Amino acid sequence: MARLTDVIETFIKEIINETGGEAEIQRNALASRFNCVPSQINYVIGTRFTTEHGYFVESRRGGGGHIKIKQIAVSKPYNRFMHLILSIGDSISEHAAAAHINNFVDYMLITPRDGMIMKAAIGSKALKSSNAENTDYIRADILKNMLMRLIV
Amino acid sequence: MARLTDVIETFIKEIINETGGEAEIQRNALASRFNCVPSQINYVIGTRFTTEHGYFVESRRGGGGHIKIKQIAVSKPYNRFMHLILSIGDSISEHAAAAHINNFVDYMLITPRDGMIMKAAIGSKALKSSNAENTDYIRADILKNMLMRLIV
């Protein structure tokens, strides 16, 4: 018997294909359509539509709320970009992060100005209030989020 | 399902654009136009036309009363950034930070692309590995560092 998670995953992917890259869903509506609890939708999104899978997710609560799942552009330059993003890993030092950013600039995937802003965001001064054990993890998240944002 | 709040927000912004910076509305008239209770207008103003969003609101009650929503005049980017940097304090919420960034974009002090990168850097997804008590502090540092970088 097909897993519900897979069914919902497929359903969302169909919407993404039909609309050319983006699905805007309502959690409760989708849950009742598939006869499951709402949090199952979160499970599907959390396991099948992650950054690693090439998706970017946004949401809003309250009346008229929704969840938007965007597929990252799959054109050639972005494949390479995505590859680099994935190579960053869960944790990264300031030095390594800056090297990556410089690299992106060199390959002209981002502008020098983008690079400046990004380096300011991941610098040790910016992260000084974090607990030392977390700093490199936070830095990796920030870096990936900034880069992802540019390709969705 | 479109939120009424967004519809009203857009309506007011159109007036502001048409008149070059100021909308003078009547609360009850607007409410009946959009078929809602008058206090909804206050809600829209209170959530979408705050100082942080770059607006200044005045009103009068009684016969011929009205609400005036003015767009705050812009000063030099350097001054705006510096002012914000100084006024941010040690800690800031994602909501407030994003409002400031959007404001800079609206006033063309930074590009939409810059804004996207910055919002990605201060978003809760980017800071999820931080300890909850620190998040707003880290966010403030990141924002200040990015802005500083642009004026130095």
Added chain:
DNA sequence: ATATAAATAGTCAAAGAAGGTCAAAAAATG
């Protein structure tokens, strides 16, 4: 002038409408 009515706008809290989190239970997998 003064009191009263009418016309506005403001405040605040409750109800409603989403979505999020986390951990336990159940099912599938190897």
Added chain:
DNA sequence: CATTTTTTGACCTTCTTTGACTATTTATAT
């Protein structure tokens, strides 16, 4: 049978809508 993945549900947070009550200003009738 141990481990991983999926399903479920209780509880939480955020945002919007609504309405009862309050405050202020102007108009009108003594």
